[in-house]
Structure formats: structure tokens, C-alpha cells
Amino acid sequence: MITLSAEAFDPYRLLREFTEGVDGVGAVASFTGLVRGEGDVGVSALILEHHSTLTRGAIEEAVQKARRQWDLLDLRIVHRIGRVEVGEPIVLVATAAKHRRDAFESCDMLMDFLKTDVPFWKKEFSQQGERWVEPGAKDHHDRSRWS
Numbered sequence: 001m002i003t004l005s006a007e008a009f010d011p012y013r014l015l016r017e018f019t020e021g022v023d024g025v026g027a028v029a030s031f032t033g034l035v036r037g038e039g040d041v042g043v044s045a046l047i048l049e050h051h052s053t054l055t056r057g058a059i060e061e062a063v064q065k066a067r068r069q070w071d072l073l074d075l076r077i078v079h080r081i082g083r084v085e086v087g088e089p090i091v092l093v094a095t096a097a098k099h100r101r102d103a104f105e106s107c108d109m110l111m112d113f114l115k116t117d118v119p120f121w122k123k124e125f126s127q128q129g130e131r132w133v134e135p136g137a138k139d140h141h142d143r144s145r146w147s
Contacts, residue, residue, distance in 0.1 A: 006082035029103035030094040042127035062113035070102040
């Protein structure tokens with residue numbers, strides 16, 4: 001299931017619901033990303049813009065790739081759009097499989113794709129003003145592991 005939402009979400013509740021709803025599961029891996037304050041820069045919030053059709057389509061492509069590569073029983077992706085404050089969850093990726101390696105690796109791959117391949121436009125607000133944020137070299141390097 002894929003959810004794009006302007007509303008805050010509780011990753012712990014969603015993960016509990018996800019885990020309870022999967023039969024035959026031997027492993028669940030999850031990643032929750034939070035908006036960080038970025039130290040000296042003093043980030044106060046992010047705004048994430050997206051194009052509903054393009055963004056959802058790119059996530060669906062990543063999901064299909066994960067399902068082809070690993071033996072997954074289920075997965076869940078929740079991604080915020082709109083304004084997200086420091087400390088709030090911005091993304092949750094959860095994967096369920098019979099075996100841990102499938103859960104771990106698929107969760108990792110999906111996060112790398114979300115970071116680099118999915119069209120989200122992220123604007124950072126800080127004490128120094130606002131700026132658009134692009135994936136960095138490390139993000140692209142991480143993503144290259146799955147090619």
C-alpha cells in the first residue's frame with residue numbers, strides 16, 4: 001500500500017497495524033525518516049511538493065522492482081507531502097517477508113529509490129532562508145547498488 005499524505009502520521013501505530021495484518025511473516029524491516037534540524041543551519045521545516053500521477057507512478061515502479069527481486073509478503077510506504085516540521089516523520093517504509101534478508105534489502109532499496117528516483121521537490125526553510133534540496137552524491141551512490 002502506498003500513501004501520500006499532507007497529514008502527520010504515527011509510524012509506530014502504522015507499523016503495528018502492518019505487522020498484525022500479515023500472515024506467515026518471519027521478518028519485518030522498516031525505516032522511518034524524520035525531518036532533522038541540521039545543526040548550525042537551523043532548519044525549521046520542509047515543504048515537499050509532488051505531481052500526484054508521476055510521484056505515485058515512480059513509487060509503483062520501485063514497488064514492482066522490489067517484488068520481482070525479493071520474496072515479499074507485503075509492503076507499506078507512507079510519504080508526507082506539504083509542510084513537515086522538524087522532528088516529524090516524513091517517510092515510513094515497511095516490508096514483510098518470510099526471511100530477514102528479503103525484508104532488509106527490499107526496505108533499503110525502496111528508500112534509496114524514494115530518495116533519488118521518485119519526483120518529490122523538497123524546499124528547506126532555515127535561519128538562512130529557503131533553498132531547494134536535491135539528492136546528493138551519496139544518495140546516488142547508494143541507489144547505484146540496485147542497478
